[in-house]
Structure formats: C-alpha cells, structure tokens
Amino acid sequence: MSYQQQPQQTQPYGAQAGEPPLWAPYYGAPIGAAVQRFFKKYTAFTGRASRSEYWWWALVAAVVGFVLNLLTTILGAAGATVSNGTSVPGPGAVVGFILIAVWGLATIVPSIALTVRRLHDGNFSGWLVLLVLVPFLGALAVLVLTLLPSNPAGQRFDVPTA
Numbered sequence: 001m002s003y004q005q006q007p008q009q010t011q012p013y014g015a016q017a018g019e020p021p022l023w024a025p026y027y028g029a030p031i032g033a034a035v036q037r038f039f040k041k042y043t044a045f046t047g048r049a050s051r052s053e054y055w056w057w058a059l060v061a062a063v064v065g066f067v068l069n070l071l072t073t074i075l076g077a078a079g080a081t082v083s084n085g086t087s088v089p090g091p092g093a094v095v096g097f098i099l100i101a102v103w104g105l106a107t108i109v110p111s112i113a114l115t116v117r118r119l120h121d122g123n124f125s126g127w128l129v130l131l132v133l134v135p136f137l138g139a140l141a142v143l144v145l146t147l148l149p150s151n152p153a154g155q156r157f158d159v160p161t162a
Contacts, residue, residue, distance in 0.1 A: 051150070
C-alpha cells in the first residue's frame with residue numbers, strides 16, 4: 001500500500017510572511033494567535049492544528065479553570081457554615097458554579113474540535129478522540145497522540161478555502 005506523500009509547507013503562505021490561512025495549521029503560533037484561532041474555528045472538525053495551537057489553548061483553559069475554581073472558593077467562603085462536620089459553601093459560590101458551567105459549555109465543542117484537528121496533524125483519524133471514553137487509559141492514549149509531532153501525510157485532512 002503506498003500513500004501519496006505531499007511535502008509539508010515550511011515557507012510563509014502566499015506573499016505575506018504573517019499568519020497562515022485559517023484552514024492551515026499555524027506552526028509556532030504565539031499564545032494570542034492560538035486563542036484567536038481556537039474561537040474562529042469554533043466547530044471546525046476538518047483540517048489540522050499544530051502542537052503550539054493545541055498546547056497554548058490547553059494552558060489558557062487550565063489557567064481560566066483554576067481562576068474560576070479559586071473565585072468559587074473565595075465567593076463560597078463568605079457565609080459558609082459547618083454542620084455535623086460537613087462544610088456548606090456560602091451563597092456566593094452559586095455565582096462561581098454558574099461561571100464554571102457557562103465556561104465549560106462554551107468551550108466543550110471547540111475543545112473537542114481542536115483535539116480532532118490535532119489528531120489530524122499527526123495523521124490520525126479524528127474518531128480516536130472517542131478513546132477518552134475508555135476510563136483512564138483512553139485519555140492517556142489521546143494525550144500521547146497529541147504530544148506526537150506533525151506528520152506530513154496529515155495534509156490529507158486539509159480542506160483549503162479561498
């Protein structure tokens with residue numbers, strides 16, 4: 001079985017030396033560009049995402065999650081009670097829980113789409129993202145796959161647009 005190997009783009013796209021088109025992976029993406037591309041490609045399950053695009057977003061999502069949890073803890077501390085050895089958070093924690101829920105619902109679909117595009121960049125099927133449904137080992141397998149370097153054969157997942 002032979003696969004047609006296409007050369008991987010290493011030069012700047014077109015005449016500009018700036019950011020590549022949205023359909024192409026942005027290798028060496030800075031954090032701001034990675035976050036912008038995350039939201040611009042909100043439901044794009046086709047194409048590829050570079051390691052920098054993926055891991056910058058993972059860092060931003062982890063920091064926002066930490067801040068929201070800290071905020072919920074701080075808001076819940078005011079008016080917290082302890083009864084029968086059980087801590088009951090104060091009414092302010094509800095605001096934090098709502099913010100966490102909104103953040104989670106707003107980012108779950110694009111996070112899955114980004115993971116699918118990252119798998120495509122390694123020339124893996126996006127359906128492998130379903131491995132996370134296998135307890136512990138599935139998430140570990142997807143983690144390993146997202147750590148792998150780009151594979152030029154992953155260009156088969158690209159859908160160039162004008």
